[in-house]
Every structure is written in C-alpha cells, then in structure tokens.
Amino acid sequence: MKQKGKEKTREQKQAEAKKSELEELREQIEGLQKEKDELFAKLQRVSADYANFQKRAPKQVADTINYEKERIIKTLLPALDNFEHTLQNADSAEDVDVLVKGIQIIYDQMLDIFKSHGVEQIKALGETFDPAVHEAMTQRAEPNQAENIVLEEFQKGYKLNGRVIRPSKVIVNKLSSVEQEKEAEPQEPTVDEYETTDTE
Numbered sequence: 001m002k003q004k005g006k007e008k009t010r011e012q013k014q015a016e017a018k019k020s021e022l023e024e025l026r027e028q029i030e031g032l033q034k035e036k037d038e039l040f041a042k043l044q045r046v047s048a049d050y051a052n053f054q055k056r057a058p059k060q061v062a063d064t065i066n067y068e069k070e071r072i073i074k075t076l077l078p079a080l081d082n083f084e085h086t087l088q089n090a091d092s093a094e095d096v097d098v099l100v101k102g103i104q105i106i107y108d109q110m111l112d113i114f115k116s117h118g119v120e121q122i123k124a125l126g127e128t129f130d131p132a133v134h135e136a137m138t139q140r141a142e143p144n145q146a147e148n149i150v151l152e153e154f155q156k157g158y159k160l161n162g163r164v165i166r167p168s169k170v171i172v173n174k175l176s177s178v179e180q181e182k183e184a185e186p187q188e189p190t191v192d193e194y195e196t197t198d199t200e
Contacts, residue, residue: 015104068184075113082106114158122157123169133157135167139174 086102111121122133129136129148137154145151150170157168 010191012160024120034181076110079109079113081108118161119165120159122159122164122168124153124157124170126150129170129172133159133164133167134170134172136172137169139172141174143175145173147173147175 082102084107086099086106089102090099114120124134126145127150128135129150134150134157140151142151147170150168150169151173154171155166155171156165157164
C-alpha cells in the first residue's frame, strides 16, 4: 500500500510537472503570438507609409523642379527686360558705342546671374591645355608661344558647382619636334657672326 501511495505521489508530481511545463509553453506561445501580431502590425504600417511615399515622391520632385525653374527664370527676367529696352532704343541710338555698352552691361548682368546659380566660366585663353576642361578643335604652331598653350577660344566653357557642363572649344599650340628641339637648345653663334669685315 505504501508503494502504491508512493507511486501515486510520484505520478502526481510528474503530472503536475508536465502541467506546469505545458502552462509555461502556452505562455510562451501566447507571448510569441502577441509579438508576431505586433511585428505584423508594424510591417503593415511601414508598408502603408512606403506606398504613400511612392505616391508623394514623384509629386515632390516635380514640385521642386518647377520651383527651381521658376526661380531661375525670375532671375533671368531683368536681363531680358534690359535686352528689350536696348533693342527698343537701338533705332534712336546715335552712337554705336552706346549700343555696345548697353549690350556689355546685359552680358555682365547675365554672368552675375549665372554666378548666383553656381555657374562659372572656364579660363582657357593663355592657359595650359587641360583635356578635363578644354576640347581641342585644332592645333596651330606658334614658335613664340609655349607648347600646349591655348592660343584661341572658339566657344567658352562652363562649370556648374565645380563640374564641367560644357568644355571650352579651343586651338592649342603644338610645336613640331624640330621646333621644340630648337627652343630647348641654346643658340650658338655661327662662324659668320665671328667674322669681321676688313676695313680699308
């Protein structure tokens, strides 16, 4: 009888242990289920936010582009107005110099507008040829100028915030190898220069 009582208590203990283990597992399952539901809800919110962003982003980009276009055009309008005034007064201008001066003022105004937008002219004339900012249209040999110097500028180049948007189109000084050697060698006096004429 005692053994049966011991066996029952052992079985009861095992049953209680299994019951508490089962209870713990249920709690874990419920916790994981709750965590899964929270993550799924977050995922749905993020997905909805992303879908809204995809709808909003193109409109925001288009609005920004339109705003920048409008800003640039507004800065160019005063120069256009000055062109109009100059052209209206061209018939009555008695002196060509006055007309040229008006055009020069507008040109300078345009350069100032470009500078305000981060646009700058590339220096070319008299500079050493740089393929990163210059485009050689042709070559010419001028012995009195250094090798690879820009002799002439066909079209001005421009940079926007330091990045080349149009290279300068130029003529580059390219001396032949014989002319380069002559420039490099020191000129020695010839025999004729040492000869003196006989005086009577």
